[in-house]
Amino acid sequence: MKENPEVVLDVRSITKTFGPTRALVNVSLTVRAGEVHALLGANGAGKSTLIKTLAGVYVPDSGSIWVGSEEVHLTDPVQARARGIAVIHQQLSVISSLTVAENFLIRSYSAKQSFARNSAEASGHAQRALDALGSTTRPSDMVSALSFGERQMLEIAIAISSQARVVIMDEPTSGLTAKEQGRLFAAIRQLVAAGVGIIYVSHKMNEVYEIADRITVLRNGSNAAEFSKAPWDRKRIVSSIIGETAAEALVADSDLVRVTASEPVILEVKNLVTDRVSGVDFEVRKGEILGVYGVVGSGGPQLAEAVVGARSYTGSIRVNGSPAPRTVLKARRARVLFVPSDHRTRGAVAGQSIQENVLLGRGQWRRTAWRTVSADLHQRVEAAANRLGVRRHSLSQPISQLSGGNQQKAIFARATFDPPMLLVLEDPTQGVDVGAKRDMLNEIERQRASGAAILMLSSEVSEFSTADRVLVLRDGLVVGELRRPHISEQQILQLSAE
């Protein structure tokens, strides 16, 4: 099979439009048995539309989809699954209130096959599929008790047991620990060895270079380029994603060491204890970027929430010398601003306009009881959106019409609309494309240069390219600190794993 790999999925020239928006234009993609085919592209390039089309969520306007030697018409997700296309979305679709075996039961049997709940058989299926992946999860486990990585492994096991020929993985490593990522890659290699074709969607280039056999890049809804392995032409891959040759701007100037020791301390955290955080001390000075790294479950998000007033704690947090406000509302008034992770669910209000989202939480009942936005304020929102490069038709457009990266930029504009004193960023550039990442890093640098203290928390090592110092959290404790120019991804990972 290796010599002449059969094509398991052939997407031929599909086009999909939504009203005036052309999301996909003559996009083609072939996936061979036993290969990992990475699908790359900036936010809004059409990856999500393509995945949803293959998942049977969207029906293409023209073009055809072939599985093996058969043309398929996928009009709903059940059909896609029946044809052997399994999609593992970022938001996993296992049901947490059921057991592992029950999840197998509802997913791998269609209603026609059986009404009877054949638990014993489902358990057997589940056990075999999980064993094949080397997972220690048992069929009788409740899904709610599993970690994110275990749930993802469960999704893959379900895909295997339903005889999937193509498995599409959308940002599979976000939220995984380094160990879990290793397990995931092992599972992928197993699938590949068994002749399954994988479509791997990710923004993390290092991962892609490691696992992929081929790369297809989409840009503005069309095929931009295709690359084959060994050796990867990294520069050309990145520039084909962003469509320009400005990729260098991303590389951190890691030799530069800023001296901030004489600057005033803006944030001082002493013996902070809250959920998952068990006694943390640190300080951030004016004009300094402090990174805090921790794998999922290390307490990073809880730490961020305590600092911005969204979580109760014991210990001391002082902002500019005075005790930190205990509510988000008051923290904002003290110029402590927060960009939460997962901007779709925790940042954006989908039904509201870009302008309303940028201005959300600004203004107080007593002082500005009227909602009318003055022409002046409108101009400022316009300027903030331009500064961050929020691609839009108009500010009155609902934010949900924007791509993920542009939504995130709008949430950024909210936090930096009035100059912050302390900017707390949680996974600031996670899941966004290279261009959007650059826009946001530039904004962070602007805020830093104009005197903001910046606290940046993430479970992604790659987020810290601009940090002056990086603290490493493990199980709610600081286990190490790195300073420029001695910050490297390896060292961070090593510290967190010890």
Add this chain to the structure above:
Amino acid sequence: MSNDLEMKAHVNTALKPLDQSTRPGLMRRAVTSRIFPLIIALAVLMIFFSIRSQYFFTVVNALNIGRQIAVVLIVALGITIVLIAGEIDLSMAGVMAVCSITAGAILQKDGANGSPINALITLIACLGIGLTFGLVNGLFTVRFRVPSFIVTLGTLSVGTGLALSYNNGEPRAIQSLAFLDIFALGQIAGIPSLLLYPVIAFVICQILLKRTLFGVQLYSVGGNAEASGLAGVPVGRVRVLALVICSVFASLAGVILSARVQSGLPNIATGIELDAIAAAVLGGTRLAGGYGTIVGTVLGAVVIGVVSNGLTLMGIPSPAQSVVKGVVIIAAVVLDRVRNKD
């Protein structure tokens, strides 16, 4: 999605300046607006009933419809605000029952003429009752995180229970002409007073939703409470205020309805929450929160009012009317969902 855009453009008139270049024409905005089908449906219903009954399309009948929907409209406006915030309030009938009993008790000693002072005292007392109910609903929903469905189901029961235990649940006639005049039977500035209060309630709601910061925050809390909270919106305060507004509106409705039926009745408004929610939902308000308009709710209430009035004029008995009303509501919401997918 594009319909949502139109709807928000409609809701947020105050958030202008919209870019002139992208602003659609009035006609286009009207046709694509979410309530457009409702306007068409209303027109069709009115033509239909006008053909079937000569009496339907008359000023007298229009006033009749107005009187019939006045009370439920006030309640519906209140529930719309709560629904936009992503909460629900079922306690209105309880609030109205307590208010009605209170009105009966306060006005008991008034003679046939009654005193306007006592009428005013009644109003203030009842608004106080509404405020109390709203604060209790808000406190338990926000502070103790009990879902508003449960809290208000509880206060509905408490309210009706209190009203029924007072005076053994016996209704009490209200004779005070001053009270009846001010709240239902008389005219103020040439307008039947019964019709004036829904208009006042409408104006208050429009100002609240379109002109105040509270209005924007109401939509944002209903749309995404977590994101709003992390952005610094006082989510709890917004929810409490929404529940308070709803209860206060219900207490006003209780006073008006007591004047209309000329008595203090403990079971004065049983089931009104369902009619009010129906009007709001018919008008495009989403039960999940984040979307809804005051104009939509008014139209929703008018459609329901026109349907029952027209059917009555056609001589269709009340149980059958109930069936038709139910079908109309479900059909309207289905139509809305089909037009605005997802």
